[in-house]
Amino acid sequence: MTTPYFVFESPEAASRKVASEIATLIRERSAQGRSAVLGLATGNTPLPLYRELIRLHREEGLSFRNVISFNLDEYIGLERDHPESYWSFMHHNLFNHVDIHPENIHLPSGTVAADEISDHCAAYDAAIQQAGGVDCQILGIGRTGHIGFNEPGTPATARTLLVHLDEITRQDAAPAFGGIENVPTTAITMGCGTILEARKIALLAWGAKKAGIVCEAIQGPVSEQVSASFLQNHPNAAFFLDQEAASEMNMDTNNN
Numbered sequence: 001m002t003t004p005y006f007v008f009e010s011p012e013a014a015s016r017k018v019a020s021e022i023a024t025l026i027r028e029r030s031a032q033g034r035s036a037v038l039g040l041a042t043g044n045t046p047l048p049l050y051r052e053l054i055r056l057h058r059e060e061g062l063s064f065r066n067v068i069s070f071n072l073d074e075y076i077g078l079e080r081d082h083p084e085s086y087w088s089f090m091h092h093n094l095f096n097h098v099d100i101h102p103e104n105i106h107l108p109s110g111t112v113a114a115d116e117i118s119d120h121c122a123a124y125d126a127a128i129q130q131a132g133g134v135d136c137q138i139l140g141i142g143r144t145g146h147i148g149f150n151e152p153g154t155p156a157t158a159r160t161l162l163v164h165l166d167e168i169t170r171q172d173a174a175p176a177f178g179g180i181e182n183v184p185t186t187a188i189t190m191g192c193g194t195i196l197e198a199r200k201i202a203l204l205a206w207g208a209k210k211a212g213i214v215c216e217a218i219q220g221p222v223s224e225q226v227s228a229s230f231l232q233n234h235p236n237a238a239f240f241l242d243q244e245a246a247s248e249m250n251m252d253t254n255n256n
C-alpha cells in the first residue's frame, strides 16, 4: 500500500490547500453548533499553514471560537514560557493571533513530575476522547521518520507516552537551543495509536532534506523504524509536499 500524496509548487500553495480544508471543517461545525477538534504540530513545517490560518481569521472572518486543539508533543524540562517550549511556539505562531478560547488549547506539560507522567499521558488521551476525537490532525515528519516524537522503534499502538529523543532529532533542534547540550533528551508525545485515531490526517513536508524519508514513509514497508509509514494503513491520510520533498518519489505510483 502507499499513502496518497499531493505535490504543490511551494509550501505556501500546499498550506493554502490544507488551510482551506481546515476552514471548511471549522465553518461546517460552527454552522451545526459543534466543535472542530484539531491536532496540531510545531516545527518549521506548519509555519506557512499557521500564517494562512491567521490570514483567514483576519481577512476572511474565520473564527476559532469553536476550535478545540491538541498539540502532538512537548519537551520535558521546559516551563511553558521557555522560548523553545511548544507552548510558546504555538502561542507565538498561531494562538495569540486568532480568537481560540484559551481553555480549548491543550499541550502535554513539560514540567509534570516524573512519577505523574504516566497519569498525565493517560489524562491527555482521555481529554482527546472526551472532546470527541481529533477531526483533522496536522503532522510534520522528522528525518528519523517520526510523527510526533515517535522515534524508530515506537509501536503503532502506543498511546501518549514519554519518549527519548533520537540523536538526529536533537541535532536538528540544536540551532534553536544554541547547541545540542541544551536540547532536552525526553519529551511527551501523542503515541502513534493516538495519532492514527484522528479521522483525517495531513502530513506536510518541504525541502530536499525530507525527500528520502518521505519516499520511505509513502512507498516503503510499514515499519516501526519509520513511524510515518503507519499512515499507509489509515483510511483518510495524505501527504502534502512541495516539489523538492517529492523529488525522490516514483511518480508512477501516485494513487491520486
Ligand code: F6R
Pocket: 040, 041, 042, 043, 044, 045, 046, 072, 073, 139, 140, 141, 142, 143, 146, 147, 148, 149
Ligand atoms: C512537532 C513534531 C515533529 C515535527 C518534525 C518535523 O510537533 O511532532 O514530528 O513535525 O520533527 O520538524 P520540522 O517541521 O521542524 O522539520
